[in-house]
Amino acid sequence: MSAEFPGIGVVPGRVIAPALSMPETVAAPVAKPAPADTEAEANRIREASAAVHAELRERAETVNGDARDVLRATALMAKDPTLVKTAIKRLSETDAETAIWTVAAETAAQLEKLGGYMAERAADVLDVRARLVAHLRGVQAPGIPHSQEPFVLIAADLAPADTATLDPALVLGLVCEEGGPQSHTAILARALGIPAVVAATGVRDIPDHTPVFVDGGSGILRTEPGATETGLVEAWTETAGRLQSFTGPCLLSDGTRIPLRANVGDGAQARAAAAAGAEGVGLLRTEFCFLDRDTEPSVEEQAEAYGQVFAAFDDHKVVVRTLDAGADKPLPFLTDSDEPNPALGVRGFRTSRRAQGVLERQLEAIALAASKHAVTVHVMAPMIATADEARQFSELVHAAGLPTAGVMVEVPSAALQAATILEEVEFASIGTNDLTQYVMASDRMLGGLAELSDSWQPAVLQLIGMAAAQGAAAEKSVGVCGEAAADPALAVVLVGLGVTSLSMAPRALPAVAEVLSGVSPNRAQQIARSALAARSPSEAKAAVRAELPILDELGL
Amino acid sequence: MAETIATVGSTVGLHARPAALLAEAAADYDLEITIALEGEPAEDALDAASVLSLMGLGAEYGQKVVLRAEGDGADEALANLKQLIETDHDAEG
Structure with missing residues (x-):
């Protein structure tokens, strides 16, 4: 059936x-009294440790690069002498499973306290713990x-x-x-x-x-x-060929141009994006220069890194977003990890209140890199909430000798006040992930709130429409750079709402271009109205899909 | 008791790959080799073959650590480990 x-x-x-x-996740053991034969129980721990080490080590050899280093380090944790010895000592009080479970929990908690890179390794310790206990129980390893x-x-x-x-x-x-x-x-x-x-x-x-x-x-x-179903798979395989490549420009059915750019995080990604046909970069995340650093990188070092991105595109535009630290991207020299509510704390452009000079030096590095390449470089600040902040940023950008400043629209106030903000800067780019999080007051990483954290929420679309309309009135461009732009159906809605350019993961370019090429601006506006009239994300999506049969034809 | 002082050469500190390399190398010797931050009492020293202990030590780039071992070949082992600690493993790619 x-x-x-x-x-x-x-x-x-x-x-x-x-x-x-x-496999099921490995549940916590029920503590048992100390074993009668401590040495036999100790040997079970040693045996589990050796077996899990060997298995992880073997898996490390099947992958490359960073993944291999991570797995190798994880394999070492499985036979870590301190972990094994401490667990064996505890056999005078309890059984092997409980000993491993509690010792690993204490180790993970210590790493967690150190923060940053170490805190991330705490998850690896817990993964090793689950594997060790699964081995002791004789059940399938997690993963x-x-x-x-x-x-x-x-x-x-x-x-x-x-x-x-x-x-x-x-x-x-x-x-x-x-x-x-x-x-x-x-x-x-x-x-x-x-x-x-x-x-x-x-x-x-x-x-x-x-x-x-x-x-x-x-x-x-x-x-x-x-x-x-076999027929559907065959149809997909055929059309997938059509969706393999994109060679711009992206035009609507009447010839209106909607530049499709790429979101990239470093030089290698920029080269891949250029190869995928991206019409420039709509979002260069500059965090890559800073993450895992305890101190600020020098101007020269930054300029060299940005230059690698600029070099990937000749005459296109590259939009550089200044450092977006804080919340899920903490940096020891910029952010305060003790904030009770980091998503609403000192993050993005707000960090420049605290750390004088970091933003100025970053802008200096961007200007230095821009002077050596032919691309048009625009700069935008994340987490702008007011026209005053937009003006402060614009002044810093111009002081650095860069001609074009813009802002990210992620905070709902920026969408509502787009008209006054756009008096201060030349363009706006809507970050739909954070905008959705703030409009719906739902943490984007919480799976349990998935139906709230959906950019198809009519309230989110409404706000995007308001920002785009204010941009049109001011004759300034309002783009979207977020996961939403990569969804071909949503891309049509965004264009219908007045969004003038889209930036996405390079992989999404062909499908978005294909679907946009079949609609006129009027048609996109009609479709956007259907989405706005819906009561929920699923209703909005269903209404839009009903008006875009090409999505089903292409299996999108 | 043999003892030597090494300066952390990896720019990320004694974490990640450098920590794994050191723990693996220390485990290869049939000796109890300990590591501590310079100035910490010897009885608080940690097992150098334990990658978890090394990560918990939190030794940063340029910090000095004390290696200690006792027994046959201790001097040679410490000299090799000192060299390993002082190499910048991140620079290798």
Whole structure:
């Protein structure tokens, strides 16, 4: 019997493959009294430690680069002499599982306290702990299942730690019971180009090896696929060819130009974006220069890094976003980790109140790099809330000898006051992820709030429309650089709301360009009105999809 | 008791890859090798073969650490580990 599981499609694509579920997470052991034979119990710990070390070590050899270093370090943790010795000592009080569990928890807590890079390693210690305890219990190790054959991975939600070992050649599709369009799973699947569906209730009850059909465009999983599904997969494979490449410019059906740019984080990504046909960079995240640093990089060092991005594009535009530290991106020399509410704290442009000179030196570095390259360089500040902040930023940009200043619109006040803000700067770029988080007052990383943290929320669309209309009245451009721009259906809505350019992950360029090329400005406005009239994200999406049959034809 | 002082050469400090390399190298010797920040009492020294202890030590770039070991080959082992600590492993790529 075929069964259907609807969810939210986050990465288009259609596949048929057997399903494999992520193993259950390893639950905390129930403490038992000290064993009668301490030495035998100690040997079980030593044996588990050696086995988990060997397994992680073997897996490290199957990956490259940073992922390999991380796995090697994790493998070392499994046979860490201090961890093993401390756990064995504790066998005078309790059993092996509880000993490992509590000692690893204490170690993780210590690393957590150190913050930054060490705090991230705390998750690795807990992963090792789960593996050790799974081995002691004789159950399947947590993490992505091993298989020789390609499969569709079914999970509750993926943790960032699972992602290092996810092989796109084996994992053909990804379906999660939880999560939302901005969860780790969705972001990872998008980066790897794996068809994915999230928030599909009940999928974890599907027995392993059941053949399933996944459609990451319409957002469903169906068991026991037949001829219909095989036909859908074939149709996707054919049209996917059309969606492989983009060679600009992106034009609406009447010839109106909507530049499609790329979001990039360093020189290598910029080169990849240029190769994918991006019409410049709509968002250069400059954090890459600063993350994992205890001190500020020098002007020369920054200029060299920005120059690598500028060099990837000849005559296009590159929009540089100044340092966006704080909240989920703390920096020891700029941000205060003790804020009770970091998302509403001193972050983005606000850090320049505290750390005098960091922004000035960054602008100096951008100007220095710009002087050596042919690209048009625009600069924008993150987290601008008022016209005064916009003016302060604009003055700093001009003082650095850079001609064009703009702002990010992420704070709802900036969208409401776009007209006065645009008196101070030349352009605005809407960051839909943060704007959605602030409009809906829902943490974008919380899977449980996925239906709130959705840029299809009519309130979010309304605010984007207000900002774009104020931009049009002032004859200044208002773009979007956020996950929303990468969704072809939402891209049509954004253009209909008056957005003048889109910036996205390079992978999304062909599909967005293909869908936009089929609509006129009037048609896009009509479609945007349908979305605004909806009562919920799912209603908005359904209304827009009904007006854009090309999405189903292309399997998007 | 052999003892030597080494200055952390990796710009990220004794974390990540440098910590893993040091722990692996220290584990290869059949000796109890300890590590402590310079100035810390010897009884608080940690096992140099423990990557978790090294991470908890939090030794930053340019900081001095004290290595100690006892037994056959201790001097040679410490000399090798000192060299490892003083190399900038991040510069290698």
